[in-house]
Amino acid sequence: MPGADRLIGRDAERRLLAGYACGTAGQPRSVLLLGAAGLGKSALLADCAEGARRAGMTVLSAWGTGIRCGQPFAGLHELLHPVVPCQERLRQEEARALAVALGEGPPGAVPAPLVLRTAVLNLLRVASRRAPVLLAVDDADLLDRDSFDVIAFVQRQLTGEAIAVALTVSGPVAPAGLSPAIPTITLTPLREAAAAAVLDAQPAAPTGPDRFGVLREAAGNPLAIVELCRAVAEGSGAALSTFATPQSERIRAMFAARLGRLPELTRRLVLLAAAGPGTEPVTALLGAAGEKATLADWVPAEEAGLVTVVGGRVSFRHPLVRAAAYHHASATARRQAHLDLALQAADDPRRRAWHLTGAALGPDPAAAQALEEAADQAWRKGAYFEAARAFQRAADCSEAPAERARRLVLALKLVNGLGDPAWAQQLHAQVREATDDPELLAVAGNSAVHALFLDTRQCAAFAIVSALLGRERACRRSALPVATLGAAIVHESGLASHRKELARLMDHVAADTAMGPAMGTGVGADAVDPVLPPYLGADASEPLADFVRAVLEPGRPAGEILHGRHDRLRRRAGLPPMTRLAIGSIAWFADDPRTCVEQLGTAFTELKDAGAAGVFIDSFPTMINALIGSGLWSRAEAFLEEADTVVTRTRARRLRVQTEALRALLRALRGEQVDAAALHGPQWSAVDLAENRASHAYLLLASGAAATAAGDHENAYRYLAQLFGGGTGLLHYFLSPRAVADLAIAAQRTGEHDRAREIIALVREDLGDRQTQRTRILLHTAEALVGEPREAEHHFLLAVVNPAGEQWPLDRAKARLHYGEWLRRNRRPLEARPLLATALETFTRIGAAGLAEHARAELRASGVARVRPSEDPMAGLTAQQQHIARLAAQGLRNREIAEKLYLSPRTVGSHLYNVYAKLGVTGRHQLRDLLERARVP
Structure with a gap:
């Protein structure tokens, strides 16, 4: 049975399933669980069955495998075996039909369909007199058709009996034959936090870039997370690249047979798609495959359930299919696929760079340069994870130690934006091995400080800050970012010695000279800076220096800084997120929560949209x-x-x-x-x-x-x-x-x-x-x-x-x-x-x-005879529902509400649906009228 980690993040679905399986009389007693492979349908059904057993129910189980499809009633035999003795209470005609279906009748006999279906229904009714019955059928769509038809009949006929039916089906659509009114639960990918929890539950959970890569590749699919974690472990520590994963025997076992049955040209097309970064343009793949390839060559792969071709793009049905397709091919075939795709990506530097890297057999300066150009483009678009991975891979492909160190530092700065301390510490160690350049070491040290700070090791982190700011050869351009981290450490540690030392060191950090013009990467004059993070911005020097002063002298001095220098600045549009973070934090130390919430909220929205929510990680508690x-x-x-x-x-x-x-x-x-x-x-x-x-x-x-x-x-x-x-x-x-x-x-x-x-x-x-x-x-x-x-x-x-x-x-x-x-x-x-x-x-x-x-x-x-608990019609709502309702009453659309409250529009819509039901209204206009009549603030 699936492990317990497959149920992480599925509390709502577990409650729903239990409600249908063990609900009270008169409620629906059937439920259909839909979803793609690997999302945990089997685990949820097993959990539901175990809960039913604990509640004293008789659980009858069956699993559709597809193997027995040619054996009539094989699934029915598996399902009913525990209650077969109850057939003695059936009418003779029904008992005979049931015996024939279960292989106990005369050779060649065929049961009458209606009689058999009635017999099964009555058999279950007899069994339910002793204890309620749950039919738990996993992968019902893979049962033999005869068994499925009988189960579908039973499900349609259930009214008030103590019989429940729980079915799982792969895919988004219910199979024909079930009642159209059957309640349906559609399983979706796990949310990011739950997916990360599943990853952490694995025996050898990857860290650093492999951790991000697994989460990105698996896209919330629990089975994919489990298998990709195993694949990374089996790859002897090899990093999970953007396009491929290390080999895993279980992955091969699941999909190799289907891949092997494909025509040669189709296999070639599937390999080309697997060597790409995601959903691939069909034209590029056909071009890479050669003149003989046509759109029709995709049909066998689609019919095998491996890929879909929609809107001129190819996507894999499951993350593990892509991994298996890539590693099912030989190393020579994989290298040739990357070379062919690189030729097709002449107008896309990012794709071309990755494919050149995939084809490289060792250090390759041309591939490293192409990767750096691709990383620079990704950085400009705010894709910090992609940029960091590209810089790290460029470092791996570099021949010269100085180039390797510089590219590692570029990756390290971007990893700081992602907020991953383990990855940052890995890169820091590599930089220290690669160079003795004081400027690059200062930047690497700054990132190490941030990693130690997040990991609660404040004294070790502050020791590095003190060393970096106190060196005679200290990097002046990185001094202010280092001092900013020092201020964060001072606040977290709360130690007077740290506070006193940073105040002394700040005498040597001048805001107007701490950050000079950006140092180029060799890609262009305005390329990503190897010292300063890309989200810092040109206006950040003074706010960052003032933030440090506010931490050292909170209260009235911080208020004088805020209102003396930043009142006009904070009202400007287009301020860099780091500037807003600094101003918002100064406001917190000045006891000005409105400015704090306004500035930090805007900064977080911008950073989250840019994929750099990790930059905000230090400001969450504030x-x-x-x-x-x-x-x-x-x-x-x-x-x-x-x-x-x-x-x-x-x-x-x-x-x-x-x-x-x-x-x-x-x-x-x-x-x-x-x-x-x-x-x-x-x-x-x-x-x-x-x-x-x-x-x-x-x-x-x-x-x-x-x-x-x-x-x-x-x-x-x-x-x-x-x-x-x-x-x-x-x-x-x-x-x-x-x-x-x-x-x-x-x-x-x-x-x-x-x-x-x-x-x-x-x-x-x-x-x-x-x-x-x-x-x-x-x-x-x-x-x-x-x-x-x-x-x-x-x-x-x-x-x-x-x-x-x-x-x-x-x-x-x-x-x-x-x-x-x-x-x-x-x-x-x-x-x-x-x-x-x-x-x-x-x-x-x-x-x-x-x-x-x-x-x-x-x-x-005090003598008030009667104090009504509340005249607020929304008193029965949760605090979040109340806030959403008030914003909706003001006329804000779901997306606008979502942006204000940092929720998804779908979550807002779900809350409003419940609000309308509780308040007895049907729309925003009625909600507004209700609140106005009640004079709710």
């Missing part, structure tokens, strides 16, 4: 944090989902820790139950929290929120107090002060007023004159809760009247809630009500269910 603080929780969920995809693909441990902590924090703020202890489980034990203090702070914030949501204020205080070293020193210079109000809330509940006052004093001293409007609100809230009682109202007023607090609705609503609570307990209920009502509205709007209930209880206690 963006999610800003969205949570701004009350945009559905967008925060969308970014968490996006981060999951990137994390699973790149295996960046730091980001995994932080996104899981932020997910738990968001769930706790919504009022959901979160196991605080589980946040410190073994999956994160490999992370050294001593040098990843930002990650440690996120874990403590999430744990404190989880304990608070559960009403466990003792543990909430214990977790949050660790952010302040128990009053002896801040765990993290930026994140810890922003938890001071939550610490005070827990301290008030547990009577830890004295220790909390010490922490507040510590925070005030540390912030000094760097306080922002947000930190002032938080400090005033904390002072009001645990400070001198006679000054409580003064601090509450300062916390709630500051208009700048609207950027932080959650913080301000908490201040209003506790001020209202204080007023009520001081016998001033009339003054408390407006504050509590406003807090309730905010909590309800952003989805903070637990806090909303707290505010509701306080309103009741």
Whole structure:
């Protein structure tokens, strides 16, 4: 049976199948599972059957193989064998027909079709009296036709019986004979995160470029992932190229027989298609095959189910067919195919370069130069993976060590954009072996720093930063990118020594001289730069330098930088993504979440469209944090989902820790139950929290929120107090002060007023004159809760009247809630009500269910006789559905909504379908009217 890894990413399908197989009476008890080979239909059916057995059902199974098609009723015999004894209860005529079909009747006897079908149906009804029955038929389209006709009859006749039918069929269309009303589940390729999880579940999961190559080649097909991982392992570490994969015995076993039966010219055409990068133009393949080849020569391959020819292009039915077709041929035939295709690709440098490489028998300067030209073109189009692979392959084909080193560095810079630490470290090691050029070594070191940073090894990463910036022969052009990474490390490590050292080193990094004109690659004056990443842009020098300063001096100094130099810049159209990332990050350190979300969101959209989402990997926690603080929780969920995809693909441990902590924090703020202890489980034990203090702070914030949501204020205080070293020193210079109000809330509940006052004093001293409007609100809230009682109202007023607090609705609503609570307990209920009502509205709007209930209880206690839970007609929707519904009501199309929320248009359409059903509307105009009548914000 298929392995458990084949079920990764199939939770929704598993639930649907189980619902049909084990559903209640009156519901549909049949289901058809469609999909291409290798998507996991068999595994899902086996899982469904196992669940049915555990539920006490009788499971009857059969597998269509195509081999027994000439044997009448072979599939039926396999299916009914366990319940054959029940035929004793059938009418004599039915029992005789069944016996004949199962090979137990007189030789040459043929059962009457209608009698046999009725006999099988009645046999199953008899069996179902003892226990419900599930017919699980895999590859039903490959059963012998007689058996399939009987099963189809049974499926059509089922009404309320305790009999369920689950069938799988390869392809997108249901076979003739089944009821047209049969529920159908069409299996699609796995999403990227699930596909990467399947890859990681393999015994020898590839890393670096092979990892990206397998995911790209398999295109979400679980069987292809399994087989291609095995193929890479069997290839003695050979990289998975764009056009071919190492040989695998199981691949050959699956498809070699069909390939071998093809006519010689057809086999030649299939090999040419397999040697190409994807869907191939028919004209190019026919030209490469010679004058004798015609379109008709493709027919045998199409009839064999190997390829499709549509719209003048050829594509393979399955990724494994292409791999098998390539390796089924001899090495000589493969080389000739590449040479012939190179001649046909004279007007396409990229294809020509790859085919020349495929035909090369060793180092080949001409192939290397062609590959570099192709890489440059791919880079210009934003195809960073293709460009990186081309530069790496060009390095392999280079004869001169200097050329090899230069091309490896070009690949390394692009790999940084993809965010793959394992691949980056592989290339870094190769560069160090190939050259002693200080400039190239500086660039390679920069990429190594990024890889170590993603892998949570902050001290090792910062040591390289310090060495690169402190060298007398340091590369001036790479100094600012290195310093930028150093700033990211300073924030993550939270170590005062790193912060002090980078401040010293920044005296030697001048923004106006750090990046000079681009160094050419020999391809052209404006070719890809071997030092600076292509997404940096000419305007990035000053924003990057300012980002470093904002990290070193967050708060008010960062705000002065943001509004002093970047207000006009950030409003310009066409800013490079890296510039926007820098400005958005400066805004985060300045406690300006609106600018942060605006700039980072635009940058991420542009980088994702360009195939360089890995560049954004460092900014995911910042963006999610800003969205949570701004009350945009559905967008925060969308970014968490996006981060999951990137994390699973790149295996960046730091980001995994932080996104899981932020997910738990968001769930706790919504009022959901979160196991605080589980946040410190073994999956994160490999992370050294001593040098990843930002990650440690996120874990403590999430744990404190989880304990608070559960009403466990003792543990909430214990977790949050660790952010302040128990009053002896801040765990993290930026994140810890922003938890001071939550610490005070827990301290008030547990009577830890004295220790909390010490922490507040510590925070005030540390912030000094760097306080922002947000930190002032938080400090005033904390002072009001645990400070001198006679000054409580003064601090509450300062916390709630500051208009700048609207950027932080959650913080301000908490201040209003506790001020209202204080007023009520001081016998001033009339003054408390407006504050509590406003807090309730905010909590309800952003989805903070637990806090909303707290505010509701306080309103009741203040004398409001009846507090309705909510007049919002969308209260029954999820937060993401609410956000989508509001955007749809504004007239935005599905694609526009998808772009705003970083979802696919199909996902948006699915959500809207459910929204309309829940609200009882049929379109956007009715949705708009409903919201206007309810005056929903």
